[in-house]
Amino acid sequence: MDHFQLKNGVLHAEDIPLTELAEIYGTPVYIYSAATLRRHAQVFREALKPAGRVHLAFAVKANPNLAVLNILADEGYGADVVSAGELNRALQAGVAPEDIVFSGVGKTADEMRHGLQTGIGQFNIESAEEGHELAAIAAEMGQTPAIALRVNPDVDAATHAKISTGKAENKFGVAIDQAPALYAELSAKPSLNMRGIAVHIGSQLLSLDPLEQAFGKVGDLVQTLRGQGLTVSHVDLGGGLGVPYAPGEVPPSPADYGAMVARVTRDWDVTLMFEPGRVIAGNAGVMLTRVIRVKQALGNPFVVVDGAMNDLARPALYDAWHDFVAVQPNGETMAAHIVGPVCETGDTFARDREIDAVAAGDLAIFRTAGAYGATLASTYNSRALVPEVLVDGSNHALVADRIDPATIMAAERVPEWLK
Numbered sequence: 001m002d003h004f005q006l007k008n009g010v011l012h013a014e015d016i017p018l019t020e021l022a023e024i025y026g027t028p029v030y031i032y033s034a035a036t037l038r039r040h041a042q043v044f045r046e047a048l049k050p051a052g053r054v055h056l057a058f059a060v061k062a063n064p065n066l067a068v069l070n071i072l073a074d075e076g077y078g079a080d081v082v083s084a085g086e087l088n089r090a091l092q093a094g095v096a097p098e099d100i101v102f103s104g105v106g107k108t109a110d111e112m113r114h115g116l117q118t119g120i121g122q123f124n125i126e127s128a129e130e131g132h133e134l135a136a137i138a139a140e141m142g143q144t145p146a147i148a149l150r151v152n153p154d155v156d157a158a159t160h161a162k163i164s165t166g167k168a169e170n171k172f173g174v175a176i177d178q179a180p181a182l183y184a185e186l187s188a189k190p191s192l193n194m195r196g197i198a199v200h201i202g203s204q205l206l207s208l209d210p211l212e213q214a215f216g217k218v219g220d221l222v223q224t225l226r227g228q229g230l231t232v233s234h235v236d237l238g239g240g241l242g243v244p245y246a247p248g249e250v251p252p253s254p255a256d257y258g259a260m261v262a263r264v265t266r267d268w269d270v271t272l273m274f275e276p277g278r279v280i281a282g283n284a285g286v287m288l289t290r291v292i293r294v295k296q297a298l299g300n301p302f303v304v305v306d307g308a309m310n311d312l313a314r315p316a317l318y319d320a321w322h323d324f325v326a327v328q329p330n331g332e333t334m335a336a337h338i339v340g341p342v343c344e345t346g347d348t349f350a351r352d353r354e355i356d357a358v359a360a361g362d363l364a365i366f367r368t369a370g371a372y373g374a375t376l377a378s379t380y381n382s383r384a385l386v387p388e389v390l391v392d393g394s395n396h397a398l399v400a401d402r403i404d405p406a407t408i409m410a411a412e413r414v415p416e417w418l419k
């Protein structure tokens, strides 16, 4: 459920007509709904009530906007971060350091030091090499950080290959059969507080089966480790729950997910940690765009919009579907391709799609753009960096500026010797 609904024939974000926001902020622009973010945060938390002791950390990479992080921090969410930049954003947004989990396969020594200095709650380490390096740095700094070992359970998440992370050939985690030896070795390091296992098999999962399979393997591992006399007090089950993008796509509900988790983990006696991203932010945002022109062609016409692959990269990256809806639909439909102005054939949002009839100058939105949307934007083709606006009831504010090409050009230099 989201708060982008038609009222009197005009799509609104909560109480505000999108026509008004387009007038004020221009297009393309991302629009987020605070009420939707809060609702999703609460629904997810509620869904995990049956699972006992839980810690929730929003996956910052899904939507790192400071205003968004502020809302989620207020909802009691920690942060799952994958770089020093994300760590700083989480702190800036008011997330308590102890509620921050540092994930990722390529933390640098500097990033480890930064995490230790700021006193984050947990490092999820992804290799023996990383474990040894962190142990050495922590010893140097006289610290004993809490650690979870991320394992790769070798299950097929049945999602797009570029967002699948839990197969043996993926770069993430350590092979689950090598985990007991490494966990024991790292537990013996006085500068590490080895306390748990982490797993995250991929994103936009539309079935609970691969998750259940992975969690089952993690449960077996917890038993094995305890059998060796090792301590396991935390298990981080990652994120990954899908959201509906295309018509007919029905992801598992958070409640079904919570029930499955409660059933599978019933005997674990651990604090369960979660890192949801998309399921919190996906439907809380849209990208508002204006039709530049409708170009007639041999087949269906091309609807050329002012948003492009540099603003919303998911279709080009993952063949992703985003619903395209007119802001003031006239009740008619048309079959069309939807494309942006960038000089790449990949700058295509949809082909041969039945959409609301639109004409030059009309406004439309791409739905479900609140996760992996603005954060993946670039300035390719010397376009502006797309701005972001937050709506909260009848309040609205620019929460990320449109950075125009002149500002970006101002950061470039021509060396003296070329002048």
Ligand SMILES: *Cc1c(COP(=O)(O)O)cnc(C)c1O
Binding pocket: 059, 061, 062, 080, 103, 104, 200, 202, 203, 204, 238, 239, 240, 241, 275, 276, 277, 278, 279, 371
């Ligand atoms: C990307 C990521 C997440 C969030 O995934 P969603 O599918 O957005 O829920 C959680 N944990 C880790 C380690 C990730 O890399």
